[in-house]
Amino acid sequence: MLKLKNWAGKATRTGLCALALISANMLSAKEPLKIGYSDWPGWVAWQIGIDKGWFEEEGVDVEFLWMDYVASMDAYVAGQVDAVTMTNGDALVTGGTGKPSVAILISDYSNGNDMVVAAPGIETLADLKGKKIGLEEGFVIHLLLLKGAEMAGIDPSEFTIVNTPTNETPQVLASGAVDAIGAWQPNSGQALKTVPGSKPVLTSADAPGIIYDLLSVDPESLEARRDDWSKVVKVWYRIADFIKDEENIDEALEILSKRVAISPEEYEPFLEGTYILSLEEVLPIWKEAEGLGSVYGSTKIADDFNVEQGVYDEPLNTVQYLDPSLTLEYAESVK
Structure with a gap:
């Protein structure tokens, strides 16, 4: 003042x-x-x-x-x-x-915008055991994945994390190099558009807060x-x-x-x-x-x-x- x-x-x-x-x-x-x-x-x-x-x-x-x-x-x-x-x-x-x-x-x-988006044919988080997930390590989407694994009773070491810049996740999922990606909007939505038949198997709405x-x-x-x-x-x-x-x-x-x-x-x-x-x-x-x-x-x-x-x-x-x-x-x- x-x-x-x-x-x-x-x-x-x-x-x-x-x-x-x-x-x-x-x-x-x-x-x-x-x-x-x-x-x-x-x-x-x-x-x-x-x-x-x-x-x-x-x-x-x-x-x-x-x-x-x-x-x-x-x-x-x-x-x-x-x-x-x-x-x-x-x-x-x-x-x-x-x-x-x-x-x-x-x-x-976040109430759903942060997602783990899986390739066609993968229906649940448990289906990703032994498979590759592209996400940016150390960011909140990684934390969401670990929380989702905890809620589902999955040992997160059963996932193979591929460190991927978030803005590249739609292209990486489309390339088939990974079985799922973790991203937030607009990248998560772009992944769903880019890969027909892909679906979210975990979102931030599953763990509000x-x-x-x-x-x-x-x-x-x-x-x-x-x-x-x-x-x-x-x-x-x-x-x-x-x-x-x-x-x-x-x-x-x-x-x-x-x-x-x-x-x-x-x-x-x-x-x-x-x-x-x-x-x-x-x-x-x-x-x-x-x-x-x-x-x-x-x-x-x-x-x-x-x-x-x-x-x-x-x-x-x-x-x-x-x-x-x-x-x-x-x-x-x-x-």
Whole structure:
């Protein structure tokens, strides 16, 4: 907040105008908050607030930078953005190997968009025993596979993992080099289109909460500009309410699909596989507890996975990566 020294004597109209001009100039000189976001429905959703001018209405200057997912995390580590949209597991990877962050909101959880897609003739996860699965090792899709194996009573060592960049998975499945792939939308959907007869044998809807999607902020930026980040959080819940109102679905799909250059009809299944969280729905998730129903429990599971996979050597203090305070303050303000 801008603080001005007290002026002695009565303030004249000219003096007040001068103060207003100084204040405006100083505020306009403030750098915009820079946020890296990428092609995931819960993050593309920020486009609604951008297009509808809601950040300007709240009086916060934000610059959203559209990037590939991994590039956005690299940009955060390099200090090129103040915040980035990441999964809770990947936020730990970024922190454990480069630069810590703190999540100030949970936008959604994956509700089917992350999939293990199998070649024709393979009907269940168990049918993949002794077969090859192409996925990007150490990413959340790998964690989903291990969780799915646990739920199905399968020893994951019975799968042969072929390390494959996620954006190459549709082509790799089509080539016949693997029997299944693990990917998230739009790549998982592309695999289903590219290989007729392929089908998902495991999705994130089978383990809700295994993947939470976050807005993670540089701790120094959060401390220095907490009021501005509070306004960003406020806009997010306006976006979430807009999307969840069925009367707005056509407009929402128009905005989201335009951002990724496909039709609203093509985009609709992507949105259906993403559970956007309202303020009321997210509050229980912010409570500290074990298991997938809490972002704390889910993040601890992701931390265990990262250490097991050798992503980093020692467990992290996962609590330091999560800060519900701005959401809780907003919830209090709208009671």
